[in-house]
Amino acid sequence: MYLKPLQYYIDEYDRQTVEMCRNREQHFKESFIGNEPTRPAQIWGQLLFKLSIYFDVEMLAGERWENKKKIVDERMNRDRAKDSLLTTAEPPEHVHCLICRSKMNLIGKEIYELSSDDSNRVLFFFECPKHCKPRRAFFDNGEEYRPTLPVCPKCKGEVMQNVTREAGEIVMTDTCTKCGHVETTRFDTKVTPPEPDPNFIKDYHRFCLTDEQGEKYLTRKSEQAVALELSRHEESKKEEKRLLEEIAKIKKLNLNEVEQLLKVELEKEEYGRLHFSGPEIGKFFVVPFTVQNFKEGRAERDKIFGLKKIIQNLLVSTNWRLMSDGIYEQLGVLSGRLRGYDKQYELAELVERNEKKKVKSSNGR
Numbered sequence: 585m586y587l588k589p590l591q592y593y594i595d596e597y598d599r600q601t602v603e604m605c606r607n608r609e610q611h612f613k614e615s616f617i618g619n620e621p622t623r624p625a626q627i628w629g630q631l632l633f634k635l636s637i638y639f640d641v642e643m644l645a646g647e648r649w650e651n652k653k654k655i656v657d658e659r660m661n662r663d664r665a666k667d668s669l670l671t672t673a674e675p676p677e678h679v680h681c682l683i684c685r686s687k688m689n690l691i692g693k694e695i696y697e698l699s700s701d702d703s704n705r706v707l708f709f710f711e712c713p714k715h716c717k718p719r720r721a722f723f724d725n726g727e728e729y730r731p732t733l734p735v736c737p738k739c740k741g742e743v744m745q746n747v748t749r750e751a752g753e754i755v756m757t758d759t760c761t762k763c764g765h766v767e768t769t770r771f772d773t774k775v776t777p778p779e780p781d782p783n784f785i786k787d788y789h790r791f792c793l794t795d796e797q798g799e800k801y802l803t804r805k806s807e808q809a810v811a812l813e814l815s816r817h818e819e820s821k822k823e824e825k826r827l828l829e830e831i832a833k834i835k836k837l838n839l840n841e842v843e844q845l846l847k848v849e850l851e852k853e854e855y856g857r858l859h860f861s862g863p864e865i866g867k868f869f870v871v872p873f874t875v876q877n878f879k880e881g882r883a884e885r886d887k888i889f890g891l892k893k894i895i896q897n898l899l900v901s902t903n904w905r906l907m908s909d910g911i912y913e914q915l916g917v918l919s920g921r922l923r924g925y926d927k928q929y930e931l932a933e934l935v936e937r938n939e940k941k942k943v944k945s946s947n948g949r
C-alpha cells in the first residue's frame with residue numbers, strides 16, 4: 585500500500601520546509617556574515633542578514649504554509665491513485681517459461697517508478713514452477729518488461745550475473761564469458777535510523793507557521809505587493825518624465841532646414857552640389873540625396889568615410905539620421921539617404937538609440 589496516514593505527509597512536508605529555510609538562512613549567513621574580521625563590515629553584514637531573513641526566509645516559510653494543504657493533498661492523491669491502480673490492474677494470462685514452457689506463477693506486483701512520462705504502470709513478476717531462470721515481468725497492458733542485458737565494459741561480451749547476500753550487503757558479481765573480466769558492485773542493505781536533530785523543534789516553530797501566523801503572512805504579502813506596485817508606478821512616471829525631457833532636447837528641423845544645414849556645412853568641407861530628391865513617405869520618412877567631392881586629391885576612402893562622419897556629426901543633435909545603408913559613390917557622385925524622425929514615438933526611439941550608443945561607447949573604453 586502506498587497511501588499513508590495524513591500526519592505522515594504533514595510531517596514530511598514540514599521537514600522539507602525546515603530543510604529549505606535552514607539552507608536559505610545558511611546561504612545568507614555565509615554571504616553576509618562569514619568570517620568577516622573587521623567590525624564595521626560585521627555590523628553591515630548583520631544588517632543585511634537580518635533584512636534577508638525578513639524579506640526572504642520568512643516569506644519562504646509563509647509560502648510553504650500557503651501551499652501546504654494543496655501539496656499534501658496532491659501527494660496523498662498520487663499515492664491513492666497508485667493503490668487503486670495496483671488493486672485494479674489485471675495481470676496478463678498465459679505467461680509461459682521460455683525454457684520448459686510450463687505456465688508461470690504470479691509472484692508479485694509493483695508500481696513501475698521509472699516511466700519516462702510520469703504515468704503509473706503496474707509491473708507483474710512471474711516465476712517458473714520448476715524454478716528455471718530468468719523470471720519474466722509484464723506490464724499491465726501485456727507488454728513484456730525486457731531490461732537491457734549488461735555487457736562487459738572491456739570487450740562488450742556477454743556477462744554472467746551472480747547475486748549473493750552478505751551481512752548487511754547485496755553483492756553483485758558480473759563475470760564476462762568472453763574475456764573473464766570481473767566487476768563487483770556492493771549495495772548496502774543496512775537501514776540506518778535518522779540522526780537525531782535536537783534543533784528541529786526550535787526551527788519547526790520558526791519555519792512551520794501556525795494558521796494564525798499564516799494569516800499574518802498573507803497580510804504582509806499583500807502589503808508588500810502594494811508597496812512594490814507603487815514604487816514601480818513611481819519608477820515608470822520618472823522614466824516617462826526623463827524621456828520627455830530628452831525628446832525636448834532634440835533640435836527638430838524640417839526638410840528645408842536640414843537641407844540648408846548640410847549645404848552650408850558641407851561646402852566648408854569642399855563637398856558641393858548637394859541635391860535632395862523628393863522624400864519617400866512610407867513607414868519612415870526617407871530622403872535620398874547626392875553630393876559631389878570638390879577637393880582634389882582626396883583619397884577614395886576619405887571621400888566616403890569623411891562625408892559619412894561629417895553628416896553624422898552634423899545631425900547628432902537633430903531629428904535626422906543618415907540611414908544605415910551608408911554612402912555610395914558612382915561616377916564621382918556620392919549618394920545616400922536620410923531619415924527624418926517626426927512623431928513622438930519615433931523621437932523616443934531616437935533617444936533610446938542614442939542612449940544605447942552611449943552605453944556601448946562607455947563600455948568600450
Ligand SMILES: [Zn+2]
Nearest residue numbers: 681684712716
Ligand atoms: Zn521453466
Ligand SMILES: [Zn+2]
Nearest residue numbers: 736739760763
Ligand atoms: Zn569481456
